Each structure stands twice: as C-alpha cells, then as structure tokens.
Amino acid sequence: xxxxxxxxxxxxxxxxxxRLAILEALRYGEACVCHLEALFGWxxxxxxxxxxxxxxxxxxxxxxxxxxxxxxVIIPDVFVVIxxxxxxxxxxxxxxxxxxxxxxxxxxxxxxxRETSQSNHLKEPTIHHGQYPPTCH
Ligand SMILES: [Zn+2]
Numbered sequence: 496x497x498x499x500x501x502x503x504x505x506x507x508x509x510x511x512x513x514r515l516a517i518l519e520a521l522r523y524g525e526a527c528v529c530h531l532e533a534l535f536g537w538x539x540x541x542x543x544x545x546x547x548x549x550x551x552x553x554x555x556x557x558x559x560x561x562x563x564x565x566x567x568v569i570i571p572d573v574f575v576v577i578x579x580x581x582x583x584x585x586x587x588x589x590x591x592x593x594x595x596x597x598x599x600x601x602x603x604x605x606x607x608x609r610e611t612s613q614s615n616h617l618k619e620p621t622i623h624h625g626q627y628p629p630t631c632h
Contacts, residue, residue, distance in 0.1 A: 525558075
C-alpha cells in the first residue's frame, strides 16, 4: 500500500469518531501518546491502532523524546475539512482541555505546576475533566 497522501485515504482516516477526536486533541499542538491515553481513557493498543491509521494517511507524524512518543498533525489543512464537516452537520468541535491535572506527561506536569503556583489560593483545579478517566500510565 502506498503511503502517499490521497483524498480517499484522508477521508477514510477521518471516517471514525476516535480518529476525529484524536485530531481535535492535536489541533493546537503535539501531544504524547500518554497524554492521549489520559485524555480519552482508551487502551493503548486501541489508541496506537487509530494513530497508525492517521499516520498512514499522512496526517500525523511522530517523534520520540526519551520515554515519550509525541504525535502532531503535519497537514494542518485537515482542520479545514473537519471544520467544514462540523458546519455541514451543524456540530461544534469538542473543546478538549489542553492540560490534564491527572496526566503525568511532561507538558501536563510543567503546565500543571505553573498553574498551581499561580493560583495557590484556589483549592479547585481550573480545568475540569470529569468525563475523562484520570489515568495515565
Ligand atoms: Zn498530559
């Protein structure tokens, strides 16, 4: 199978709720696999499978940093397509919290620490993510 980007493989890659959710999660920047696991609460095998489809369609690239594998969108124009789909179906894109207090990926640890130091007086965390299972392996 060719790894060349073509319209059909892109549309096929988009034709799955989990993969659309992953792309939304990567809309504003890269995220490590561990973060996506914490965000969605999926098994890693399932997540990897969906990431692989997106990568084979030429939409994602990954990079390894220490123990973490980060994924990012390499065709930002895919969001034009996704937004058009939202418009056609009259659905809003899901706003995903960029930082999870329950996640231990480097970005969440860093931003979470900064957030805590800025708002010591607040007992409640500023980001609520009740619907996401608070697990990160
Ligand atoms: Zn994280």
